[in-house]
Each structure stands twice: as C-alpha cells, then as structure tokens.
Amino acid sequence: MKFIKKNSSFIVGIAVFIAVLIGIFTLKNILSMDESSALYGTRLEGKKEVEITTAKKNQVEKKLKENSSKASLRISGRIINIYIKTNSETSLEQAKELGNKALEDFSEKEKKYYDFQVLIENDKNSNQFPIIGYKHHTKDNLTWTKDRVES
DSSP: OHHHHHTHHHHHHHHHHHHHHHHHHHHHHHHSOOTTSOTTTTTTTTGGGGOOOHHHHHHHHHHHHTSSSEEEEEEETTEEEEEEEEOTTOOHHHHHHHHHHHHHTSOHHHHHHOEEEEEEEESSOOTTOOEEEEEOTTOSSOEEOOOOOOO
C-alpha cells in the first residue's frame, strides 16, 4: 500500500500512456485502409477461370489490324479496352462492324465476365468520329454512342 501511495503519479502516468497507445492503434485501424487487401477487393473473384492470355490478345489485335490502320487491346480489372483507328474511307457502319468483330474471338464465358469498351477513331477529320461502344457483361451486344450527322 505504501508503494502505491508513494508511486501513484508514476502509476497514473503509465496507465495514461497505455490508454493513449490503445487509442492510437484503434484510430489507425478505423481510419486507415487495409493495405493487405487487393486493389479491386473481391470484384475480381473468378478471373483465373477466364484469364485472357497474351496469345488471345495478340490474335484479336492482329485480326483488327487487317481492316484498320491501328488496333490495341488493354485489360484493366474486369474491363477490356479496345482501341481501333480506321482508314479514312471506312464508314460509320463499317467501323461499328469492326467493334462487333473484336468481340467474336472471345468465348461466351469471357463475354459474361468482362465489360468491353471499344473506341474507334478515323484518319479523316469527321464529325461522326470518334465513336464509343460499350458492352456490359450482362448484355449481349455493344451499345454505341449516338450517331452524329456529318456536316
């Protein structure tokens, strides 16, 4: 008892120090993100079953380059971005067909997992281009931006 009375300020100081440490760790856990979790959280579950290989990516790019001046494909999470630059003589309808052609090489399983975005530009300076097509994984077809009348 004498020890506690003699060292009461020291004991109170240690108790306050421990309480402050507990408070700091609690605030850190509440306010900071969990660095150990994946960037996309659980949204990418099942990606291993429908992984797009480099060979398939190259195959799609090669097929698109047959009818265009430039084509590239980039995968980011569950979105496949396809960029196509068409020749100046390519019409709007032919450009949209290129977008649909890009999806032909993907399996139904891949189409049901990934979202697709297709950006098509044209060499000539036309008011109808660029056009953008989007396909959500629950839909069957690309949806295109509204057609603009060429002036």
